[in-house]
Amino acid sequence: MNLRQTFLKCTFALLVGTLLIGCSGSDNENDDTTQLKLMGLWVAEQLNGEPLPTNDYLVYDIKTLSHIYESFCIPSGNGNTEWMSVEARYTLSGNDLSVYVTAHNNTIDIKLKELTDKSMTWNVWRVDYNGDVTDVNQTYGLRRLTDDYSKTILGMWEGRCITSGQPNDLHRWLYFADGTYAYYSKDTAGEWQEKQDNEGTYLLYGDLLVTSWQNNHLTGTEGSSCEVWQMTATDKAMTWKATRGDNLLIEYAMTRVDCDCR
Numbered sequence: 001m002n003l004r005q006t007f008l009k010c011t012f013a014l015l016v017g018t019l020l021i022g023c024s025g026s027d028n029e030n031d032d033t034t035q036l037k038l039m040g041l042w043v044a045e046q047l048n049g050e051p052l053p054t055n056d057y058l059v060y061d062i063k064t065l066s067h068i069y070e071s072f073c074i075p076s077g078n079g080n081t082e083w084m085s086v087e088a089r090y091t092l093s094g095n096d097l098s099v100y101v102t103a104h105n106n107t108i109d110i111k112l113k114e115l116t117d118k119s120m121t122w123n124v125w126r127v128d129y130n131g132d133v134t135d136v137n138q139t140y141g142l143r144r145l146t147d148d149y150s151k152t153i154l155g156m157w158e159g160r161c162i163t164s165g166q167p168n169d170l171h172r173w174l175y176f177a178d179g180t181y182a183y184y185s186k187d188t189a190g191e192w193q194e195k196q197d198n199e200g201t202y203l204l205y206g207d208l209l210v211t212s213w214q215n216n217h218l219t220g221t222e223g224s225s226c227e228v229w230q231m232t233a234t235d236k237a238m239t240w241k242a243t244r245g246d247n248l249l250i251e252y253a254m255t256r257v258d259c260d261c262r
Contacts, residue, residue, distance in 0.1 A: 039063075041205055042120070046141035054228045054242035055081075059205045060142070066090065068099075071203075073210070073226045080223040083203065083212050105130045119143045145206025152233045153204065159238070159254020166250065174259065175202065183213065207231055209240065 044058040045051060059071045071085040090099045099108045109126040124138045153175045160168045172184035172192060181200040184192045199214040212226040229240040229252075240252040 041145035044142040082224045083226045147207040156259040157254040158257045
């Protein structure tokens with residue numbers, strides 16, 4: 001089992017470990033308070049003390065005290081990638097947690113190591129994947145997601161990649177409140193043209209922007225693609241940052257522009 005396979009099979013263990021804190025004490029009132037504080041969004045950004053590439057981030061949404069939803073970008077064949085969300089349920093005893101992922105028929109065993117208001121660390125030590133039991137020793141770190149750019153992002157933005165040595169053509173993105181977006185580039189005459197087969201959608205998780213689209217015209221790949229970016233935004237300016245292959249930091253800078261938006 002390679003690292004990527006183990007990582008994907010273990011991912012539900014990450015977030016569920018946070019719930020152990022609320023069940024390990026003797027004071028039920030304090031336990032309940034701790035569990036309520038753990039509700040919300042988290043992102044796994046580190047594996048064994050090393051930062052993960054941004055597209056390998058995993059987003060966790062604690063909806064209830066018994067169910068967890070994980071979302072991630074996953075290869076889907078032929079060079080395509082897609083954003084996927086899966087549900088898991090769990091049982092716990094002391095600091096030991098057993099997570100069952102119905103969709104994958106796998107069980108993950110973990111131990112919680114540390115929890116603060118903003119970050120958590122825990123260790124995945126065993127995975128039972130459809131009867132194939134594997135001992136692992138992988139420590140994950142994550143942080144809480146609290147920012148809300150759902151209104152700030154709406155409208156037209158114009159910008160380019162500002163990373164040295166990377167293509168820096170000017171682009172435009174038009175974000176709508178229904179979770180879709182349109183993408184524009186200039187033709188040979190210098191006129192803005194909308195990419196008609198884009199079928200762009202986006203999701204916001206705190207300061208993470210996840211974009212999905214069809215038919216990557218930059219790489220020539222047909223089919224679906226997804227990217228994860230860490231963003232900041234004000235009413236007038238927005239930036240994206242992501243670590244891609246070979247730990248290359250890619251950055252975009254853009255400004256809001258007026259448009260007669262469709």
